[in-house]
Amino acid sequence: MKKLINKPEDVLVESLRGVAAAHPELSVDLDTHVITRATPKEQGKVAVVSGGGSGHEPLHGGFVGVGMLDAAVAGEIFTSPTPDRVQAATKAVDRGAGVLHIVKNYTGDVLNFEMAAELAEMDGIEVGTVVVDDDVAVQDSLYTAGRRGVGLTVLLEKIVGAAAEEGQDLAAVVALAEKVNAQGRSMGMALTSCTVPAAGKPTFDLPDDQMEIGIGIHGEPGRHREPLAPASDIARQLVEPILADLDLTGPAIVMLNGMGATPQIELYLMYAEVAALLEKAGVQIARNLVGNYITSLDMAGCSVTVLKADDEILRLWDAPVITPGLRWGA
Amino acid sequence: MKKLINKPEDVLVESLRGVAAAHPELSVDLDTHVITRATPKEQGKVAVVSGGGSGHEPLHGGFVGVGMLDAAVAGEIFTSPTPDRVQAATKAVDRGAGVLHIVKNYTGDVLNFEMAAELAEMDGIEVGTVVVDDDVAVQDSLYTAGRRGVGLTVLLEKIVGAAAEEGQDLAAVVALAEKVNAQGRSMGMALTSCTVPAAGKPTFDLPDDQMEIGIGIHGEPGRHREPLAPASDIARQLVEPILADLDLTGPAIVMLNGMGATPQIELYLMYAEVAALLEKAGVQIARNLVGNYITSLDMAGCSVTVLKADDEILRLWDAPVITPGLRWGA
Structure with missing residues (x-):
């Protein structure tokens, strides 16, 4: 560890x-x-x-x-x-x-x-x-x-x-x-396990050539494992179940979240893939967040969240916020 | 990779x-x-x-x-x-x-x-x-x-x-x-190598029980390697060379920076260690940053930066900034 x-x-x-x-x-x-x-x-x-x-x-x-x-x-x-x-x-x-x-x-x-x-x-x-x-x-x-x-x-x-x-x-x-x-709906994936300090070893074993789709934020099992795939394919596997679950056409707030150990250069790359897929499906991204917001210790991976927004939600979103993790407007 | x-x-x-x-x-x-x-x-x-x-x-x-x-x-x-x-x-x-x-x-x-x-x-x-x-x-x-x-x-x-x-x-x-x-002065350390995408493998080998003190942000060699140590010892090894190099007593801006793959729970823990050592040495931390600001791809590790500050530097620090990476006052 x-x-x-x-x-x-x-x-x-x-x-x-x-x-x-x-x-x-x-x-x-x-x-x-x-x-x-x-x-x-x-x-x-x-x-x-x-x-x-x-x-x-x-x-x-x-x-x-x-x-x-x-x-x-x-x-x-x-x-x-x-x-x-x-x-x-x-x-x-x-x-x-x-x-x-x-x-x-x-x-x-x-x-x-x-x-x-x-x-x-x-x-x-x-x-x-x-x-x-x-x-x-x-x-x-x-x-x-x-x-x-x-x-x-x-x-x-x-x-x-x-x-x-x-x-x-x-x-x-x-x-x-x-x-x-x-x-709102979300879906995540992991490239690696996280390691809980008290356990001292990874929560689960994920071979070097595998990823897990649908992972939870505690390293609990997702939908399935499969060989590592390109970002474009991963994006599709995150976005499609979200869109299948709820009609999210129209204005939305989208978050591309890092699981803790994934660097920003990869998160922005994933965001480009996710945003393109969402927009193609009729989602109009009105606001977005790209970064580490809800993590799973040192897990590498990401999640996508899409929230259907209206004027009221966007107005409240834009209101000033002063916290260590989110800050704008003041 | x-x-x-x-x-x-x-x-x-x-x-x-x-x-x-x-x-x-x-x-x-x-x-x-x-x-x-x-x-x-x-x-x-x-x-x-x-x-x-x-x-x-x-x-x-x-x-x-x-x-x-x-x-x-x-x-x-x-x-x-x-x-x-x-x-x-x-x-x-x-x-x-x-x-x-x-x-x-x-x-x-x-x-x-x-x-x-x-x-x-x-x-x-x-x-x-x-x-x-x-x-x-x-x-x-x-x-x-x-x-x-x-x-x-x-x-x-x-x-x-x-x-x-x-x-x-x-x-x-x-x-x-x-x-x-x-x-201003800085010093960093790594728990793991980074992996450049085009290379496809870690830039250097760092055994599971070793860390590198004084690492560069491209994975270039630091001062030495040694067995993994507690955060308190790592903090001392980062702070002491900084303080030995320049008189930094008085007001200062301090950054505890993550190398890319180190989660915030660890960065805050390191900040507590670093801040205590600096304050004991007469540095008055007037402002701070804790997070990923200058990373090295997916390297795990951290760095410490200390900048001696005066009223003018603090005034300019506090001025509004609106960027993806730093934002306050507007």
Whole structure:
């Protein structure tokens, strides 16, 4: 295992220490692994909380800030945070207008956020929840029942974060989150496995001449393995299942996401392939992201996310955002 | 070789096609591999041009935009762009107030930019040049005489780009560039080799239990190899040579840069180590960057850059910048 770490069991807290040192605009609790804005938003606005296992950086901690999340709860690597920590984060950021939980559809996350919501409601905090399940690759998997939540989470956190920031109420924010989840789809692939520090060896074996299509962000199995193929063929295998699943013609936001170890020169090359295929199919790419946004430790590979957009979604997308992972307009 | 590419010989132009598709605010010439702003800066301001071999993305093309570069010239992977293309870029962005060339100290780049400057001057364009040579690791190397130009280039392009944007004249911009170069130092290390697509195999062999300290951004040799060590030890081996080379006490801008295949969770962990060592030595970190800014294809590893800062440098650092690779304040 070749990693820039000290002891495997200290990776999360030592990385959070770096986040704290690098970003004075964030507050990082090294005991609970909760990241919040150093300056909370105004009283009377909905707060937005997300979280899940670590190893997907910048998701979620890197999306805390003005216009996006109020708090992120970082579990151990690929492990859901416990309900009490999600509850603590919820309580910490509530500004009297309720809190939205953004949960990726993995069994542990769904259960723990559900329990946290119940605990928070006992504290008198109104909680709304959206469960993101955008991955068209597989139905049911190692970590989840139903579709997995992957890349769309990034776009949803941005759009819903903007709605909360401008003062929309909890019902409106929840409805928007459900709309975004219904209108977005993702699909990923891996050239290599990832290596969880505590395991010390790759999660799975993928021979030097093979790739895996439909991989999950924890290295859980995808649809199938096949020999390495050109980028144009990979792009087709990612785009076609997305388009087959939902009518995405018209304006859209598209993300070409790196899995952690794939350099930008390759991500841009893949984006050119993906964009050409989407546009040929009638998708009008109104906005895009190309880079590492939801990763799987040191996995090499990429994923594609397409979100059907309307004027309202684009307006919220363009609203100012100031986070370590996404920043514009301010 | 596991990469998201089609044919190795098409990687650069196909990646540039992705840059063009993703960034309508840039103009990408797919014949000359020159990236410019779609909307040029006002007449009467100094223009800033950089470039060099590709494979270091986001450097340089990802730093074209308001507040930073006017043009970037992308050579083939790890290969200097030819003088005629640098000349064409210089001519394209000249707004009548002269052009600054930012050149990393590699023999090919220095020669080609020198020739391009002569050609541009024959066209009546005044050219100033700064050669960045911040790498304390080695004196002379496979690609260069003297010290190599590495991470400081990112900081210099931002600071000098801001000075040009606010209307400082060519003499002032050149003097600032030289000051920044004199006040900054870098040092890098690798956990793995990179693989140049055309070569199809790793540039060098680095056993599974070894790392290389003082590596260059083309995989050229560093100071020495040794067994894998904890992050705290690696941090010390990067910071100590920097501090031994220059008095960097007082305010500074610090960059913890990823080499391309190292995930953010590790970069933040390394930043915590590096920041603690620097602060103990009297460096006051006023600003920082943690992420992939000057990479070496799919190399795993990191580098540290420290730039001694004063009020003027910090003011220019904080000025608005709108590029794919760095963005804030607008």
